[in-house]
Structure formats: structure tokens, C-alpha cells
Amino acid sequence: MRTLYFNLLCGASGDMLLSSLIDIGLPVEYLNEQLLKLDIEKVTVKVNKVKRKGIICVHIDPQFEQASDYRHLKDIIKVISNAAISESVKKNCEKVFQRLAEAEAAVHGTTIDKVHFHEIGALDTIIDVFGFCTAIEYLKVNEIQFSTLTVGHGYTEAAHGIMPIPVPATARMITGYKVETLDIESELLTPTGAAILTALGEQAGIPKKGKILVSGYGSGTKEFEQRSNLIRSFLIEDGPDGVNTDTICLIETDTDHISGEVMGHVAGLLLEKGALDVSWIPVFMKKGRPGYRLSVMAKESDCRDLIDLVLIETRSLGVRVQKVNRVIYERSNNIREIDGVQVNEKKCRYKGHSFSKIEYNDLAVMAKKRDVPLIELI
Numbered sequence: 001m002r003t004l005y006f007n008l009l010c011g012a013s014g015d016m017l018l019s020s021l022i023d024i025g026l027p028v029e030y031l032n033e034q035l036l037k038l039d040i041e042k043v044t045v046k047v048n049k050v051k052r053k054g055i056i057c058v059h060i061d062p063q064f065e066q067a068s069d070y071r072h073l074k075d076i077i078k079v080i081s082n083a084a085i086s087e088s089v090k091k092n093c094e095k096v097f098q099r100l101a102e103a104e105a106a107v108h109g110t111t112i113d114k115v116h117f118h119e120i121g122a123l124d125t126i127i128d129v130f131g132f133c134t135a136i137e138y139l140k141v142n143e144i145q146f147s148t149l150t151v152g153h154g155y156t157e158a159a160h161g162i163m164p165i166p167v168p169a170t171a172r173m174i175t176g177y178k179v180e181t182l183d184i185e186s187e188l189l190t191p192t193g194a195a196i197l198t199a200l201g202e203q204a205g206i207p208k209k210g211k212i213l214v215s216g217y218g219s220g221t222k223e224f225e226q227r228s229n230l231i232r233s234f235l236i237e238d239g240p241d242g243v244n245t246d247t248i249c250l251i252e253t254d255t256d257h258i259s260g261e262v263m264g265h266v267a268g269l270l271l272e273k274g275a276l277d278v279s280w281i282p283v284f285m286k287k288g289r290p291g292y293r294l295s296v297m298a299k300e301s302d303c304r305d306l307i308d309l310v311l312i313e314t315r316s317l318g319v320r321v322q323k324v325n326r327v328i329y330e331r332s333n334n335i336r337e338i339d340g341v342q343v344n345e346k347k348c349r350y351k352g353h354s355f356s357k358i359e360y361n362d363l364a365v366m367a368k369k370r371d372v373p374l375i376e377l378i
Helices: 014-023 028-035 073-081 087-108 123-138 168-173 191-200 260-272 300-314 360-370
Strands: 002-007 044-052 055-063 143-146 149-151 155-158 161-164 179-181 211-219 230-237 244-255 277-284 290-298 320-328 330-338 341-350 353-358
Touching (some): 002 014, 014 055, 014 123, 014 191, 014 211, 014 230, 028 044, 028 123, 044 211, 055 123, 073 087, 073 123, 087 123, 087 168, 087 191, 087 330, 123 191, 168 191, 244 300, 260 277, 260 290, 260 300, 290 300, 300 320, 341 360, 353 360
Parallel strands (some): 002 143, 149 179
Antiparallel strands (some): 002 230, 044 055, 211 230, 244 290, 277 290, 330 341, 341 353
16 A cells, blocks of 8 residues: 655645655656646646755746636536546546635635635646646555644735635635644645645554655745745555555445435445445344445545435434455556547556456447447456
């Protein structure tokens, strides 16, 4: 299992996070190739090496001409969903932008469809989020963790006027997390940085075991006397004998009061909200009543939301939650072309054995186009 751990020494912004991932191994040439797949202005990312209090860091410099305004969530999602990129990158991008949009809408008293905000609309924010999600797939990251969040204080000028630091959207997203306020009168943790970390990661202490494969440093633009304006990332691998493992949440509940149709509906909702897998089996409960045992596998970052969904949608009076370890194939995603159609292909490897598999949705489209049974394409 590969864990990406961020040490937030002086806040976090989208470009700092992406810069640190370039420092630990994301080739900027690969990033620029992926950016060309987005239906936006031609964008390239230049990489500069800068020194922050004696430490050499990567600092990215996005290059683009006149930028259009992408002001609404639906516009961003359309750009991402139409791109010829993997489903995992699309899904992670959407999770980050959704979290950012929900926070902006809440603090401005509107809905995510109507909110007119600038943070998500900026082209460099799209670059940061897309680049980050591309990087974690390229680096084969299984989970993301981060340290205590560090923020500055004072006020900053934004599109909506003078804002307190942390700005309201950031403050909303970091509610419930451990935070340290540094004696720096400047915005350190930006909405984009907060959205990436809280949408895709979990707050945790420094990992107690595992082999550090590489560490990297990403720098912000500003320089402070009190502290180096940088973020440090570690790529850590934990898994003996070449076995790929990870830790997930297993959510279970037994019900005897709902129909199979309702169970099927709930399963669909769970998968839409990020569940890794959903299954249910018939069981006999007290007094011989027939029922279902619903089992949901989920990332730890999605566990809380999926527990709420199960309880609300099934009206079960409780769920069992436990962390379980899995031994899994190492997986990566690839785009390939079959009969002129681009499809998503999953490549799987385990102890020298490998196979590839085209994603179901793409197979279904091909089967319909060829007018053949789906099973002939599997």
C-alpha cells in the first residue's frame, strides 16, 4: 500500500501541493500531456527550483494566454467529464470541486448551481486540482494523509471584498480538524488547498511504519521571516514481500423491514457516493424473520458520509463499522483505442502475474455499437 503524507509546515495551496508531487516523481512532461486533454485554453506548466531558508523546493509556473472565466461548478465538471482521462481522475476531481463549491455556496447563502465564485473559476485552480488528481494516480497512491492544518491570521482582499483569514470557505472546510494558527499575518491555507486535502485525505499523525520511498518539497510564492513557506510530502510504502495492501472501512447492518427494491436503490446511491463495493445477502434474524445483511466497503475518507446514507435511506437503527486490511492487486488505469473508440482499461498486477480489463461502462457501449452480447467482449 502506498500512502502519501503531507507535512503542513506553513499552510497549503493547490500549487504547493502539486509542486511537491512533481518533486517526488510526477514528470512535468506527463502532466502537460494530460492537460492538453482538457477542453480549455492551451496550458503548460513550467517548473522552477527555488530556495526557502536553505531548502530547495519545486515551484510551478502555469503558462497560458487569455483565460476564460469558468464561474460555475457545472462548467468545470463538463470540462473534466468530457476529457479522455481515467475515471479515477475524473471522480477525484469532481469530489474536490464539489467540496469547494458546497463550501462557497454555504458561506454566500446560495446553492452550488447558482453560486458565482472565483476560486473554482480560476484557470490555475483547475490546473492545480487536475494536476493533483493526475499525480496521485501516476504515483499509484492508495491513501492520502495530512498533519495538523496550519493557518495564518489577519485579513486578505478577495473578489468578494476584505475577508478574515482563514477565509470563510476555508474555515468551513476545516471545521472538525486539528488546526494550528501561526504568527504569520497572511493567508496560508487556501480554499483550493483545504478542498484537496479534506475531500481526498484523512488527518493523521506521522505514519509509524512503512518505507519512505521519496520525499518532496513544494513552495508557495510568498516568503516569510517566521517560517519557510513550503509543504513537505512523503511517499510511503507498507506491504511485505511485494504484497499490495490497504485499509478500508467495512460498514454492515442487518434489516428485516425493507424490500429488495429499496435495497437495490440504496446500493446504487452508495456506489454513486464513492463506495468501493456494495453487497447484500439474505439472513434469518430473531424470531425467524427473513432479512438482508448489507455490507459496504469504503475508503476511510468516505466512511462517515456513507454511514449517514445507510442510516437515513434504510432506517436501520444502527450499523457496525470496522477497519479491515485487504491484500489486493496493484492497479493502474490506461486509455486505449479499440475500433476507433477510446476506452478505459484497468491494468492489474500481483507478484509477477498481470492482466488487463476494460471498464464495464465502455464494454457496454461497445456491445451496443457492435450489436453483440456483452459476454463476448469480456
